Structure formats: structure tokens, C-alpha cells
Amino acid sequence: MKHFYLNDHLSQSWPQNDPFGHAMKLEGELFRDMPSRRTLRFINNEKPYFAKIHTGVGWGEIVKNYLTGRQPIVDASTEWKAIQHLTALSIDTMTIAGYGVRGTNPARRQSFLITESLENTESLEDFCKDWQKAPPDFRLKSALIKKVALVSRSLHQSGLNHRDYYICHFLLDLKPGRENLDYANLRLHLIDLHRSQIRSKVPARWIIKDLGSLYFSALDIGLTGRDILRFIRLYSGQTLKQSLIDNRAFWKKVESRAVTLYQKMHNRPPHLPL
Numbered sequence: 001m002k003h004f005y006l007n008d009h010l011s012q013s014w015p016q017n018d019p020f021g022h023a024m025k026l027e028g029e030l031f032r033d034m035p036s037r038r039t040l041r042f043i044n045n046e047k048p049y050f051a052k053i054h055t056g057v058g059w060g061e062i063v064k065n066y067l068t069g070r071q072p073i074v075d076a077s078t079e080w081k082a083i084q085h086l087t088a089l090s091i092d093t094m095t096i097a098g099y100g101v102r103g104t105n106p107a108r109r110q111s112f113l114i115t116e117s118l119e120n121t122e123s124l125e126d127f128c129k130d131w132q133k134a135p136p137d138f139r140l141k142s143a144l145i146k147k148v149a150l151v152s153r154s155l156h157q158s159g160l161n162h163r164d165y166y167i168c169h170f171l172l173d174l175k176p177g178r179e180n181l182d183y184a185n186l187r188l189h190l191i192d193l194h195r196s197q198i199r200s201k202v203p204a205r206w207i208i209k210d211l212g213s214l215y216f217s218a219l220d221i222g223l224t225g226r227d228i229l230r231f232i233r234l235y236s237g238q239t240l241k242q243s244l245i246d247n248r249a250f251w252k253k254v255e256s257r258a259v260t261l262y263q264k265m266h267n268r269p270p271h272l273p274l
Helices: 019-024 059-067 077-088 138-158 204-217 225-236 240-246 248-266
Strands: 002-006 029-033 037-044 047-054 096-102 110-116 121-123 170-173 188-190
Touching (some): 002 019, 019 047, 019 110, 077 096, 138 170, 138 188, 138 204, 204 248, 225 240
Antiparallel strands (some): 002 096, 047 110, 096 110, 121 170, 170 188
16 A cells, blocks of 8 residues: 655655655654654745654554544545545645555554645634633624634535534634734635544534534633524524524534533533523
């Protein structure tokens, strides 16, 4: 099993005798350093990139995942496929600059994924962190809620669930400047797709997990009950009355997951806006 790709910018400057080996030994600013996976930012000819390097998870991790009913992530192909999936949906995400995988043994398989660095962006977690004390322009908040709701709807309708669906994984493009954002054309890049799943149809429990995680991550940014109802209406594509009547049990499960995650993280119940 071997797949390999580099964009022109990287292939022109990397050693031709062993570009895969060069990728596996990349050095730079480390963002995550685990026994089986490293995430780092590096510069190639003055252009910044991010690399995720997988060095083999081992049979213990694979067996543990199967025993708990989870699909093990053994290489970078999951994120590679997810980025292509989102790109086909015209959802802003990362731009692939390089990808490689080698080895038939899933426990020792080596792989890498390189993406262009998303410069001049800020995660929604950081962008919204002061909203409780300093509420944003109503139009901006409404536009962001609409954008996240419609992206979420497109993801799930297309058969993809994220599995780490938190507001920190939405990066807002700030190239126009904070004071010059076009609320009708906001760009939100969805990242960290290495655990995502793609099927013909997403099972309800995985949709609930995604939306519950998203709600949990937004519980402390000052959202109101109307904000939550706006998200529900946009995500469901129904009138609010229809969605709340037809899918009341579904939305209660989403809320329950958010509350459970919040209590686990903060050792106290959250203040629910709705």
C-alpha cells in the first residue's frame, strides 16, 4: 500500500531521492506531540504549512478501539478523504499540499498530510470568548450562527460527521480586518478532520454527538435562547414550530450531551440559554 502526492511548491524544493522520508522527518513549531502522531507548522521557501505525521499506532491501540466499538485511525487517509469531501461541498476547509501513506501493516503504517497554513484566521472559540462581557454586533452574531448552522446541515446531509465538532475547529477568515468583515460572505474554515466518518447516511446518534459537542463548546459565549432557536430553525430547514414539535426528542438529546460534557469539564452544571 503506497500513495504519494506533493504540490509543485513542495516537490520543487524537496529531495527527489526520498521525499517520503523527508516528510516524515519534518521539523518545526510543534502543536501536538504524541507517540503515534505529531502536528507541526513549518516553513518551506517562505511559505507556511501544517503537517500531521503518523508513525504507526500499534496493535494495542487498534484492538482497544475495536473492543470499544470505534474505528481505529491508523493513517492520514481519513483526513485526506474528509478534506476532499468538504471541498466538493464548497465548504471552506484546509488546502492539501502533500499526502503520503506507506505500509500494509495497519499497526506500523506511516503517513503524512500537509496543508497550507490558514494565515490571518482566528478560531471561533477565541473570537467569541469576550461576547458575554462585550456583546457583538447583532448582525455579526446572526451571520456566524447562520454560517455554522448551514455548514453543519450540509455536513450531516452529505454523510459526514466530524467527531470533534467544537467551535475551536472553525477558523474565521480575518483577512479583510475585524472591522471590515462582510457579514453576508463570512468564511469559516473547518479543520481537525482526522477522526471524521463518511457514510451514505449519518446515524442519528453521531449527529447528536456532533451537535451536542458544538453546543457544549458555545455554552459560555453568551448565546441567548433566540440564538439557539435560530440555529435549530436553520439547521433543520423547517419552521421553528415544525422542528420543535417533530424533533423535540432529538433536540433534548443534543442538549443532554452538551450538559454532560460541560459537567464533566467544569464539575458544575451549565447555565442553559433555552
